Amino acid sequence: MVAVRLGVDIGGTKTDAVIVDDLGTVVHRDVRLTGSGRQAVLANVAGAVDAVCGAAGIEPHHADSIGVGVPGSVVDGVVTHAQNLGITRLDLGAELAALWGVRPSVDNDVNAAAVGAWVTAGAGHDCLALLNLGTGLAAGVILDGRLWRGARGAVGEIGMISFDPSGPDGPDGLRGGLETCASGSGIAWQAGGESAESVLARADVDADAALIRERLFEAVATAVRVLVLTLDVEEVLLSGGLTRMGPGLIEGARRVMREWERRSEFMSSLDLTARTRMLDPDAPLAAIGAAMTGAGRG
Numbered sequence: 001m002v003a004v005r006l007g008v009d010i011g012g013t014k015t016d017a018v019i020v021d022d023l024g025t026v027v028h029r030d031v032r033l034t035g036s037g038r039q040a041v042l043a044n045v046a047g048a049v050d051a052v053c054g055a056a057g058i059e060p061h062h063a064d065s066i067g068v069g070v071p072g073s074v075v076d077g078v079v080t081h082a083q084n085l086g087i088t089r090l091d092l093g094a095e096l097a098a099l100w101g102v103r104p105s106v107d108n109d110v111n112a113a114a115v116g117a118w119v120t121a122g123a124g125h126d127c128l129a130l131l132n133l134g135t136g137l138a139a140g141v142i143l144d145g146r147l148w149r150g151a152r153g154a155v156g157e158i159g160m161i162s163f164d165p166s167g168p169d170g171p172d173g174l175r176g177g178l179e180t181c182a183s184g185s186g187i188a189w190q191a192g193g194e195s196a197e198s199v200l201a202r203a204d205v206d207a208d209a210a211l212i213r214e215r216l217f218e219a220v221a222t223a224v225r226v227l228v229l230t231l232d233v234e235e236v237l238l239s240g241g242l243t244r245m246g247p248g249l250i251e252g253a254r255r256v257m258r259e260w261e262r263r264s265e266f267m268s269s270l271d272l273t274a275r276t277r278m279l280d281p282d283a284p285l286a287a288i289g290a291a292m293t294g295a296g297r298g
Contacts, residue, residue, distance in 0.1 A: 004056060006063040007291025008045055009109055009284060010034060010070040012084030012135050015041075017048035018287040019056045019063075024119040028055040029284060036086035042095055049100070060100040067105045067294025068092065069112030069286040071136075073153070077106045084135055105295040109286045110156060114140025115147055116289030117237050121279055125234040129156070129227045130285070133220065133249075134240035137179040137186070139227060147293070159183065163222045167215065182219035184241055187212055200245055216242070217252035224253065224276050225260070238278040239285060250278045 004027075009016040011034055019028040030051035035044050045068075053060055060066060070092060072082030077093020097103035114130040117140075122128055126145040132138055139156035141148045148155055159179030160172075167176025168190050180186040187196035190212050203213040224236045243249060254273045261268040279285070 003064040004058060004062070005291035005294060006049065006053065006060060006066040007112075007287040007289070007294060008049060008068045008104075009112065009286035009290060010041060010045060010068065010085065011109065011286075012071060015044050015048050016284045016287045017045075017052045018284050018291060019052050020288055020291045024116065024288050024292055026284065026288065028052040029287075030055075031284075034085065038087060038090055041085055041087065041090075042099070045096070046099055061102040063294075065105075065291065065294035065296045066100070066102060067107065067112065067290035067292075068096065069107055069109035069290040071109050074106055074108050075153070077103070079106065103295060105290070105293060107290065107293070108140075108153075110138045110140045111147055111149070112140075112289035112293070113239060113286040114142055114156075114289065115293050116283075116285035116287070117239065117279060118142045118289075119292050120283065120285070120288060121237060123235070127231070127233045128235045128237060129231065129233045130237050130239055131220070131223055131227065132240040133182055133184075133238060133242035135184045137183040137219075137223065139223070139236075141227075141231060141233070143231065143233075158223055158226055161222075161226060163219065164215070178219050178223050181212075181215040182223065182242070187216065190215075196242065197244075213252070216249075218256050220249065220253040221256035221260075221272070224257070224272055225270075228270055228272060228275060234275065236276050238276065239281065239283075241281065243278050243281045247278075250276060 003022045005020045015034045017030045030048045072079045079092045080089045093106045110132045117130045130140045137159035162176050164176030170177045170180035184196040191199045199209045203209040257272040
């Protein structure tokens with residue numbers, strides 16, 4: 001009997017709900033705007049799940065597993081500091097259990113996306129990292145075929161690493177932080193509120209935008225370097241909204257890596273350029289990962 005797994009990714013902009021099979025193949029999908037605040041978020045999650053479950057001909061509590069990925073810190077289904085959702089604290093697990101009659105597993109969205117990437121694009125590797133370049137910057141890590149959370153669940157929060165002492169101050173007061181230089185919100189911060197898409201679109205003709213783009217390349221390359229040097233993952237997979245700028249992103253980061261390799265025999269031995277790959281920005285990785293690791297019935 002084919003399993004029916006339900007997964008939801010609650011993003012800062014959109015909510016993505018999927019039904020997948022045991023291989024992580026998407027069978028049904030619904031995407032809609034998330035909204036802001038408790039009421040809007042819950043209403044749109046409910047609507048997305050009603051849509052995919054209706055297409056599959058099941059109720060949510062009939063799914064073989066059900067999981068949710070969400071930004072912010074997550075402990076026992078309680079979400080805190082999900083600023084992109086306008087939520088300070090929400091017991092999301094309890095709210096959805098009351099709605100669906102079964103309690104889903106709830107995890108950080110980047111952790112869920114790492115599982116989704118491993119299942120669908122892992123190329124057989126059991127040690128990999130997903131570097132998410134979206135509104136923020138963070139990584140999810142798979143080690144020996146398992147999601148690695150660390151001692152206190154802070155694994156992958158590498159956006160808080162300062163890599164350029166002369167770089168721009170971020171909104172958190174950190175100078176030259178990875179998230180400030182290689183995330184949508186960080187680029188907008190540097191540009192005085194202009195969207196990252198707009199800044200990067202004019203980088204070929206504007207010196208200030210070109211500098212921001214060069215910092216982006218350096219920060220992405222540095223994030224890959226940090227993940228490989230600390231965890232020795234086989235691959236670092238790039239995902240998130242910034243990957244929509246296309247091959248120029250990974251080629252820019254690889255140019256920085258090749259310069260390191262030219263200067264250092266050890267860096268050359270790491271083969272960072274070959275260990276970095278960009279994924280399809282439209283793939284619902286977090287929703288798939290949530291579905292594959294979700295709580296089962298009973």
